[in-house]
Amino acid sequence: GAVVSQHPSRVICKSGTSVKIECRSLDFQATTMFWYRQFPKQSLMLMATSNEGSKATYEQGVEKDKFLINHASLTLSTLTVTSAHPEDSSFYICSPGQGARQETQYFGPGTRLLVL
């Protein structure tokens, strides 16, 4: 299966700071990247979908100016949480896609964000 890495795995930051999360698709050309968020004891919720070289599409209720997504290459996508607040504390998971319909979906190991 595809190898997907995320960095950092855990981050603690102060309220008001920005945090960048990297997602790398190591053996898989990700023309599409899905970013999910998972709050404690809840399931994954899709935040946004990005296509390489173009703007991301955000789900309803997700602020595009707060969660900046950059998908500049086929192997790297970044999610930046700007002016983080405690309610942004969550588990962020990326999932690469190849645009056309693919079979099994693969996921990164996730990034745990805690905003104090």
Place this chain on the structure above:
Amino acid sequence: KQEVTQIPAALSVPEGENLVLNCSFTDSAIYNLQWFRQDPGKGLTSLLLIQSSQREQTSGRLNASLDKSSGRSTLYIAASQPGDSATYLCAVGSTSGSRLTFGEGTQLTVNP
């Protein structure tokens, strides 16, 4: 809007028991359905993928069934082991793209 529900939310069984996890979805127009395993603080591991035209898939001690018309899927785990302890997530793939809609998961504990 697709909604996915998983029952039970939590399950605790003794080692060796066979068990069934349930997943239901509201819109039967799906492309596929996947079962994932998630260990605490970790990402997701794909267990089984069932295409909308299929009725079941098997991998080792795992068997997943799909009844698209009734909007239901089950994950059967045979001869459960303590290492099976994890949260099991059901996710439905839409026909309009690669979007997945997840259930809230079943937290399984297998006691030695």
